[in-house]
Amino acid sequence: xxxxxxxxxxxxxxxxxxxxxxxxxxxxxxxxxxxxxxxxxxxxxxxxxxxxxxxxxxxxxxxxxxxxxxxxxxxxxxxxxxxxxxxxxxxxxxxxxxxxxxxxxxxxxxxxxxxxxxxxxxxxxxxxxxxxxxxxxxxxxxxxxxxxxxxxxxxxxxxxxxxxxxxxxxxxxxxxxxxxxxxxxxxxxxxxxxxxxxxxxxxxxxxxxxxxxxxxxxxxxxxxxxxxxxxxxxxxxxxxxxxxxxxxxxxxxxxxxxxxxxxxxxxxxxxxxxxxxxxxxxxxxxxxxxxxxxxxxxxxxxxxxxxxxxxxxxxxxxxxxxxxxxxxxxxxxxxxxxxxxxxxxxxxxxxxxxxxxxxxxxxxxxxxxxxxxxxxxxxxxxxxxxxxxxxxxxxxxxxxxxxxxxxxxxxxxxxxxxxxxxxxxxxxxxxxxxxxxxxxxxxxxxxxxxxxxxxxxxxxxxxxxxxxxxxxxxxxxxxxxxxxxxxxxxxxx
Numbered sequence: 001x002x003x004x005x006x007x008x009x010x011x012x013x014x015x016x017x018x019x020x021x022x023x024x025x026x027x028x029x030x031x032x033x034x035x036x037x038x039x040x041x042x043x044x045x046x047x048x049x050x051x052x053x054x055x056x057x058x059x060x061x062x063x064x065x066x067x068x069x070x071x072x073x074x075x076x077x078x079x080x081x082x083x084x085x086x087x088x089x090x091x092x093x094x095x096x097x098x099x100x101x102x103x104x105x106x107x108x109x110x111x112x113x114x115x116x117x118x119x120x121x122x123x124x125x126x127x128x129x130x131x132x133x134x135x136x137x138x139x140x141x142x143x144x145x146x147x148x149x150x151x152x153x154x155x156x157x158x159x160x161x162x163x164x165x166x167x168x169x170x171x172x173x174x175x176x177x178x179x180x181x182x183x184x185x186x187x188x189x190x191x192x193x194x195x196x197x198x199x200x201x202x203x204x205x206x207x208x209x210x211x212x213x214x215x216x217x218x219x220x221x222x223x224x225x226x227x228x229x230x231x232x233x234x235x236x237x238x239x240x241x242x243x244x245x246x247x248x249x250x251x252x253x254x255x256x257x258x259x260x261x262x263x264x265x266x267x268x269x270x271x272x273x274x275x276x277x278x279x280x281x282x283x284x285x286x287x288x289x290x291x292x293x294x295x296x297x298x299x300x301x302x303x304x305x306x307x308x309x310x311x312x313x314x315x316x317x318x319x320x321x322x323x324x325x326x327x328x329x330x331x332x333x334x335x336x337x338x339x340x341x342x343x344x345x346x347x348x349x350x351x352x353x354x355x356x357x358x359x360x361x362x363x364x365x366x367x368x369x370x371x372x373x374x375x376x377x378x379x380x381x382x383x384x385x386x387x388x389x390x391x392x393x394x395x396x397x398x399x400x401x402x403x404x405x406x407x408x409x410x411x412x413x414x415x416x417x418x419x420x421x422x423x424x425x426x427x428x429x430x431x432x433x434x435x436x437x438x439x440x441x442x443x444x445x446x447x448x449x450x451x452x453x454x455x456x457x458x459x460x461x462x463x464x465x466x467x468x469x470x471x472x473x474x475x476x477x478x479x480x481x482x483x484x485x486x487x488x489x490x491x492x493x
Contacts, residue, residue, distance in 0.1 A: 193248025383444020
């Protein structure tokens with residue numbers, strides 16, 4: 001059935017929005033880079049703009065290959081298989097859980113104590129590097145490789161379970177939570193939590209660790225406040241239910257764990273194949289918002305010191321000509337929201353464009369299609385994190401496991417004899433960092449194409465219709481890839 005005039009206008013607007021992202025990124029090869037890239041790119045073997053065209057070509061070739069060779073859905077079938085009982089017994093035993101929980105609670109205590117009692121020098125205090133590098137970024141990679149390990153390492157869950165166990169021992173019963181979690185809330189509390197964390201890091205802190213807002217003391221206070229909110233949520237709705245839906249970091253790391261081939265079911269560890277865990281992830285309300293939020297705030301971080309630097313400064317000056325701190329924060333907040341909204345607009349434009357092809361079960365609404373295809377953006381969110389924070393993570397982890405581990409308070413201690421160590425900035429060449437950034441962006445978007453094409457085969461029935469519906473997905477992938485390269489392409493001296 002041919003679309004009516006209103007739908008044709010919608011499709012034209014969607015196509016224009018998607019094309020605009022890719023065209024802008026390709027047209028301006030020297031753009032803003034993320035503040036987290038701690039090394040600058042020197043003389044690359046080929047021009048930077050050629051990387052963008054090459055990445056786009058890789059996506060187009062991959063799309064054509066998928067359309068020709070991938071004729072049946074392969075990720076929709078559940079292929080989880082339990083591993084040996086002995087391995088599951090060791091890894092999932094009560095002793096292992098207690099040890100993992102105790103270790104995580106100890107680290108939580110170190111973060112709070114070092115933040116409150118240690119030096120206020122951000123680069124000499126354990127708290128900041130641990131929270132914003134080891135925890136926030138490191139656990140993403142661990143989750144993508146080994147599954148939902150944060151479930152065992154969640155310090156708030158460990159504390160709550162210990163308190164619940166003690167109460168049960170004393171009262172000889174375990175009362176049910178007083179409130180039933182509203183299913184319509186889905187993952188929205190976690191979305192708000194991640195948005196708050198991103199705002200704290202990128203806006204309240206302004207320009208990374210040198211900003212006045214991001215001090216060890218403020219990190220410790222924020223940790224205590226978040227801990228209180230988490231314990232309230234667990235006491236009202238149940239420990240596991242709140243971790244599954246409301247606890248921001250449990251939901252965040254679980255999203256990336258869906259990439260891993262490892263999964264625990266009914267107390268048994270099993271394998272399911274790479275990416276298979278993503279297919280059913282976005283059925284819960286708030287899931288689409290979470291994955292788009294992660295991409296959006298990462299893009300904002302990359303743009304805030306380049307593409308958006310002047311607009312942010314102009315808005316803050318318009319708010320307060322004296323350049324007051326509050327005006328700068330308001331300006332950054334506005335533009336972070338704009339960045340997230342822009343990413344969401346591209347996503348929804350691409351999803352709306354899929355209505356050009358009628359699915360075999362009738363016509364899915366735009367919202368239904370968004371939930372069915374949102375899982376394919378999990379690899380993109382991972383790719384953006386790797387591209388923007390790779391060098392940042394490698395260098396700061398050298399500090400974390402040398403002088404910060406030996407002198408967590410920054411008071412001159414040398415617990416492990418490594419307090420005199422420093423960061424080797426020659427460990428990564430500038431060109432290597434650039435290749436990792438480009439490679440991660442291309443790989444993440446190719447995987448997104450694979451997941452999108454596989455889902456389209458199950459929705460549209462035949463390979464030809466599935467491929468036609470994914471023209472819009474291809475446009476989104478090219479747009480997001482070139483946008484990522486656009487944000488990384490300026491040299492950070």
